[in-house]
Amino acid sequence: xxxxFLEIGNGKAVDRDRIPHLAFDDFRSQAMGIVDGGGKVVQYxxxxxxxxxxxxxxxxxxxxxxxxxxxxxxxxxxxLTSEPFHLFERELxxxxxxxxxxxxxxxxxxYHPNYRGREDVFGNxxxxxxxxNYDYYAVDGEExxxxxxxxxxxxxxxxxxxxxxxxxxxxxxxEIQLGYQHxxxxxxLMNVDARRLPIIAEGIAGDTAVGHGLCYAQAxxxxxxxxxxxxxxxxxxxxxELERLQNHVGDLGALSGDVAFxxxxxxxxxxxxxxxxxxxxxxxNRFGKGLVRPGGVRFPMTDVDRETLAGRLEELKPQVRHxxxxxxxxxxxxxxxxxxGAVSTDDAHKLGLVGPAGRACGIAYDARRDFPTEHYAQxxxxxxxxxxxxxxxxxxxxxxxxxxSMDMIESLxxxxxxxxxxLPSEFKPMSSAMVVTLNEAWRGEVSHCVLTGxxxxxxxxxxxDPSFHNWNGLAMSLRDTGISDFPLNNxxxxxxxxxxxx
Amino acid sequence: xIKTLQNRFExxxxxxxxxxxxxxxxxxxxxRPQIVPDAPAELAAHCAAACPQEAIDADSKRIDMGRxxxxxxxxxxxxxxxVKFTQDFEIATAQKEHLITDGxxxxxxxxxxxxxxxxxxxSLQLRQVSAxxxxxxxxxxNVLATPFFDLARFGINFVASxxxxxxxxxxxxxxxxxxxxxxxxxxxxxxxxAVIAVGSCTLSGGPFRGSPEITEGLDQLLPVDxxxxxxxxxxxxxxxxxxxxxx
Numbered sequence: 001x002x003x004x005f006l007e008i009g010n011g012k013a014v015d016r017d018r019i020p021h022l023a024f025d026d027f028r029s030q031a032m033g034i035v036d037g038g039g040k041v042v043q044y045x046x047x048x049x050x051x052x053x054x055x056x057x058x059x060x061x062x063x064x065x066x067x068x069x070x071x072x073x074x075x076x077x078x079x080l081t082s083e084p085f086h087l088f089e090r091e092l093x094x095x096x097x098x099x100x101x102x103x104x105x106x107x108x109x110x111y112h113p114n115y116r117g118r119e120d121v122f123g124n125x126x127x128x129x130x131x132x133n134y135d136y137y138a139v140d141g142e143e144x145x146x147x148x149x150x151x152x153x154x155x156x157x158x159x160x161x162x163x164x165x166x167x168x169x170x171x172x173x174x175e176i177q178l179g180y181q182h183x184x185x186x187x188x189l190m191n192v193d194a195r196r197l198p199i200i201a202e203g204i205a206g207d208t209a210v211g212h213g214l215c216y217a218q219a220x221x222x223x224x225x226x227x228x229x230x231x232x233x234x235x236x237x238x239x240x241e242l243e244r245l246q247n248h249v250g251d252l253g254a255l256s257g258d259v260a261f262x263x264x265x266x267x268x269x270x271x272x273x274x275x276x277x278x279x280x281x282x283x284x285n286r287f288g289k290g291l292v293r294p295g296g297v298r299f300p301m302t303d304v305d306r307e308t309l310a311g312r313l314e315e316l317k318p319q320v321r322h323x324x325x326x327x328x329x330x331x332x333x334x335x336x337x338x339x340x341g342a343v344s345t346d347d348a349h350k351l352g353l354v355g356p357a358g359r360a361c362g363i364a365y366d367a368r369r370d371f372p373t374e375h376y377a378q379x380x381x382x383x384x385x386x387x388x389x390x391x392x393x394x395x396x397x398x399x400x401x402x403x404x405s406m407d408m409i410e411s412l413x414x415x416x417x418x419x420x421x422x423l424p425s426e427f428k429p430m431s432s433a434m435v436v437t438l439n440e441a442w443r444g445e446v447s448h449c450v451l452t453g454x455x456x457x458x459x460x461x462x463x464x465d466p467s468f469h470n471w472n473g474l475a476m477s478l479r480d481t482g483i484s485d486f487p488l489n490n491x492x493x494x495x496x497x498x499x500x501x502x
Numbered sequence: 503x504i505k506t507l508q509n510r511f512e513x514x515x516x517x518x519x520x521x522x523x524x525x526x527x528x529x530x531x532x533x534r535p536q537i538v539p540d541a542p543a544e545l546a547a548h549c550a551a552a553c554p555q556e557a558i559d560a561d562s563k564r565i566d567m568g569r570x571x572x573x574x575x576x577x578x579x580x581x582x583x584x585v586k587f588t589q590d591f592e593i594a595t596a597q598k599e600h601l602i603t604d605g606x607x608x609x610x611x612x613x614x615x616x617x618x619x620x621x622x623x624x625s626l627q628l629r630q631v632s633a634x635x636x637x638x639x640x641x642x643x644n645v646l647a648t649p650f651f652d653l654a655r656f657g658i659n660f661v662a663s664x665x666x667x668x669x670x671x672x673x674x675x676x677x678x679x680x681x682x683x684x685x686x687x688x689x690x691x692x693x694x695x696a697v698i699a700v701g702s703c704t705l706s707g708g709p710f711r712g713s714p715e716i717t718e719g720l721d722q723l724l725p726v727d728x729x730x731x732x733x734x735x736x737x738x739x740x741x742x743x744x745x746x747x748x749x
Contacts, residue, residue, distance in 0.1 A: 111679055112715065129682040151683045154662035156630040156644040158637055159680055180679045181634045184715035192712065195554045199571055203709040206638025206734065250641075263506055267513050269648035276645075277528075284530035284587075287638045289733065290573050298578070299530060319512055326509050425552065498636050501677075 003030050005065035008058070010371040013222040013435045016451065019056070020067040027055065027069035032082045034059045040352050040365075043436060043449045044088040046071050046096040047460035053096055053116070058436050058449060064371065066436070071096065077103035084352040087468060093121040107134050110179035110501050115187070137175045139165040144172070147483065151180045158497035166483055174478040174486075176471050181501035189461035194427065201448075202289045205465055205499035210236075210243045210288040211441025212463070212499075215448035218373060218437040220294035223429035223452060230375075231419030232296035234412050237375040238309075239279065239288050239297075241405040244442040246275040248356075248398040248405075249320065251494045255395055256327055258488045259336040264327045267319070274316055278309055293423050301417040310413040317406050324399045337392035341477030341489040344389060351476060352469045355444020356401065357493055359384045360393035367440035379408055391477075391485075394492040401442075429456040443467060443496065465499030516649045521745060525738060532572040532587035533736070535565050536605035541584040549576040549584050555702075555709075558585075559602075567593060568601040568705035568719075571733035594730040594743030598721055601705065601729055610746040615727065618696055622668050622748045626658045628698075629667035629691060633684045634716065635674030639701040639734040643671065646737055658744055664688075669696035669727075673734075675703035675716035676723065688724055696748075698728040700740065705729055 004020045022030070035041065043058040053071040058064060077100035079086040089100040090109050097118035100106065106121070113126045120126075122134065136146075144167050151159035161177040188200055201216035202209040214236060221228065228236070253268020276286040283291035283299045291297055327333055343353070348361035358365060362385050367373075369381040384400055386393035429452045436449045444466030451460040470493055477489045518525065527533065543560065550560040553576055557569035565576075565585065576585040588605075595601055596613035632640050643660070646653040653659065661667050664687045676684060688697070699720045702708035707718035720726055730743045 129679070151680065152631055152687055156632075156640050156660055158632045158635060158640060159683065180677065180683065181632075181674070182677050182679055182715055183634050183675060183710045184713040185710075188710060188713050193554075195552065195575075196709065199554045199573060199709045203636045203703075203733075206636030207641060209638065263509060266649050267509065269645070270513070270516050270650055273645055273648055273650055280531055281528045282530070284528070284532045284574065285572075285733075286642065286736070287734070289571075289638070298574075322509055322512060326505050329505060496637065498634060498674075501634075 003034060003065065005030060005034065005059065005067040007063050008066050008436065010064060011218040011222050011373055011435065011437045013430060013433045014066070016432045016434050019434060022067055022069045024069045024072055024075065027057070027067060028075065028078060030067070031057050031059060032078050034061065034065060035082045035084050037061070038349070039065075041084045041088055042438065042445070042447050043462055043464060044085065044092070045449070045460070045462045046092055046098060047451060049459070053098070056434075056449070062370070064436065066434070071098050074099040074101050076101050079103055083350040087472070097121050108179070110182040112182055112184070136163045136177070137165060137173050139172050141167065143167055160497050164478070164483055164486075169482050169484065171478045171481055171483050171486070174475045176475055178471070178497055178500050181498040183498070183502065185502040186461055186463060189463070190458055198293055204463055204502065205496040206287055207247055208243065208441045208443065208446060208465070208496065208499060210239045210292060211439055211446040212448070213288070213292040214240060214373070214439050215437040215446050217292050217294045219435050219448050219450045220427055220429065222435040222437070223433055223450065224294070224427045225430070226295050226427075228296040229419050231301070231417045233374045234417050235282070235297045235301050235419060236292055237379075238409055238412055239282065239291050240374070240439065240441065241409050242275055242279050243288055244405050245402060246272050246279070247442045247494070248402045249275060251491055252324070252327065252395060252399060252402070254491045255391070255488065256333065258491055259333055261327070261330055261333050264323050267323045271316060271320055271323070274312065278312055281305065281308060294427055295423040296419055296421065298421055298423065300419055300421050303416060306413050306417065310410065313406060313410055313413070317410075320402060320406065324402065328396070328399070334392070336488065337395055338390060339388070340391040340485050341481050341492070342388060342390040343473055343476050345387070347476055348389065348473065351472045353473045354466045354469045355440070355442070356394060356397040357470045357473050358444065360386050360397045361389035362387050367438045367445050371438050373437070373439055375412070391488055391492045429458070431456045441466065444470065463502055465496050467495040467500040470495050471500060517652045517655075518650050520738065521742070527589045527591060527736070527738075529589070531589055531591070531736070532574050532577070534588050534590040534593045534605065534607065535567070535570065535603070536586045536588050537563050537565060538584055538586065539563065539604065541580065545580050545584045549580050552576065552579050564602050564604050566602045566706075567731040568598065568729065569702065569711075570731065571702050571708060591736045591739045592742045593732070593739055594728060594747070596728060596747065598726070598729055601731060610743065614747045617694070618727070618748055621694060622696070624657050626669065626744065626748050627661045627667045628658065628669050628671050629664045629687065630660055630671045630673070631684050631687050633672060633674040633680040634677035635701065635703060639673035639703070642734045642737045643673070643700065643740060646741060651737055651741060653741070656745060656749065664690035665692065667691050667695070669698055671698045671700055672704050672720050673700045675707045675710045676720060678715050681717065681723070685723065696727045697724050698730065699726045700730045700735060702731060702733045705731060708733060
């Protein structure tokens with residue numbers, strides 16, 4: 001179909017004047033048209049501009065498309081027919097008091113007053129602590145009961161509230177209510193001194209410090225026309241793959257623990273630590289904090305580093321492979337993983353699932369292959385798509401990615417890496433520009449979008465963690481599933497609370 | 503079965519001998535910051551101005567480990583001539599003012615509360631509360647249960663209910679939306695109880711200081727007994743703190 005949306009590049013700055021400014025009705029119908037034709041929402045948010053409020057959407061097909069419009073005070077919700085907008089519209093309502101009329105579940109996302117000081121769309125009184133004035137999905141029936149869990153959970157884990165509607169042990173519906181972790185990240189990123197930005201970016205989700213750190217650094221690089229050298233791009237790629245390994249290996253162990261098969265649970269716990277220690281070796285922090293900065297990386301990869309990391313990987317690789325073989329060859333594990341918490345491909349598309357959770361449902365999209373950054377254009381990224389959408393498919397996808405990531409790092413460590421670690425400390429972003437960055441972190445597509453004003457100041461900083469798409473996938477997985485399979489399903493996604501809550 | 507056994511042999515014995523034997527962390531690890539006392543004043547001022555956390559006081563030449571995220575900006579800038587991060591991970595303190603340091607720290611064990619040692623020395627049950635933590639502090643506490651650290655061999659465990667706990671371990675900058683749940687969890691722990699603050703966010707707001715959505719320091723809400731700095735603290739920092747303070 002014909003569209004006025006402008007094609008943009010991942011991590012390429014665009015003059016804001018070049019972004020098509022459409023009439024709202026055209027914006028709405030074209031955005032819905034792209035999404036109904038199979039497109040996905042990368043970003044959809046509002047921002048203040050010369051006294052008014054504007055909307056900006058970045059959609060993805062096999063290309064990235066952007067357009068904006070003036071924001072109405074209220075409009076007919078797109079979610080009614082075009083489900084991937086669902087949470088984005090709720091977020092818009094919460095942040096800017098723009099009401100999507102007829103939205104099927106218009107409920108606050110993170111529980112905070114809107115940025116404009118307008119009357120609250122949800123009727124909440126924010127002087128009151130959570131829980132505020134809001135409903136949960138309810139199921140009527142004599143034998144229906146509710147189970148409420150959280151915000152404080154039983155393990156060492158972030159907080160969130162889970163409300164199960166059950167009949168017996170069968171879950172009819174799970175509603176996940178987050179917001180407890182809200183720290184005001186986007187507002188901070190727009191208002192603090194520039195030297196604080198990378199520290200905040202790496203803290204958006206500490207288990208995705210490299211993923212978010214990269215999105216931030218690439219955005220600043222695009223806005224200052226800076227290109228990191230080839231060595232830095234390789235080291236960044238290694239950093240992102242190490243992050244993937246740490247989390248996937250840890251979660252596969254936890255999945256094994258959740259089905260009471262303890263050997264891989266213990267082995268994976270230890271091996272995850274070994275991958276964390278590889279990041280520690282590289283940059284002095286187990287989570288990769290401090291590695292990536294605009295302009296490149298802060299630590300070189302000397303020949304000693306290469307040999308050390310390659311040596312550790314060589315020792316770990318067979319151990320990891322054998323543990324994965326043990327996990328997937330054990331009948332008691334297979335019996336619990338298979339057909340548990342399945343999400344159909346159609347539902348996954350409507351929910352807009354990304355990352356391994358999406359690939360487990362047959363959506364092959366991988367930003368490393370489709371919108372490559374850093375060194376990824378030179379690497380082969382397999383499709384990894386599975387068809388069953390169950391715990392097994394999510395675990396298998398992640399195990400496949402573990403093996404692939406180890407191969408990638410191994411190949412990248414083969415040749416000497418030269419990089420210039422003397423990075424500029426100050427940046428002057430170009431004026432009136434917009435940039436979107438996307439990276440495939442371990443949970444899926446992380447995206448930052450930065451808009452600058454007339455003096456190059458940041459006027460809007462929008463963050464999207466893949467968890468923003470995927471939490472509803474977990475809720476969908478629980479439909480018609482035994483409530484005792486909740487931990488297993490939860491761990492198969494292992495989504496970020498703080499990445500969602502910001 | 504044979505596969506399970508093969509795996510077991512391949513994995514070997516992995517538990518660390520710390521604290522009986524010391525552990526050397528890699529060179530790039532940034533532990534206890536050491537200030538160079540005779541560094542030129544302008545260099546100190548330069549580092550203080552560049553610190554993203556405003557953790558450096560150039561006049562007194564001290565660094566506030568409660569604010570510091572150990573990013574190493576000052577060390578890079580001064581090329582180690584004003585601040586040098588050592589590989590010493592034993593950096594927890596029993597008093598908040600001890601976090602403001604020129605690099606020398608009082609021995610934690612000497613400042614531990616003796617009645618805690620008597621009560622909890624042989625068995626310490628911890629309830630962790632993440633209050634807007636970014637999941638790195640949480641992850642590096644969780645990792646203490648893995649075979650390398652094996653926290654349980656010291657009689658220390660993380661438990662599911664505050665009713666079963668002797669202490670709460672708090673992470674994160676305590677978002678407005680988590681404050682009530684945190685305070686309720688604290689109330690639910692039977693006295694006598696200890697409060698342990700883990701990570702820069704919990705000690706000072708960390709990277710998020712200045713946001714109206716958070717609390718800048720757990721000590722504003724609860725009586726904190728043990729301060730563990732870092733972003734996140736290394737698991738060994740946590741382990742050392744627990745052992746020195748309670749054992």
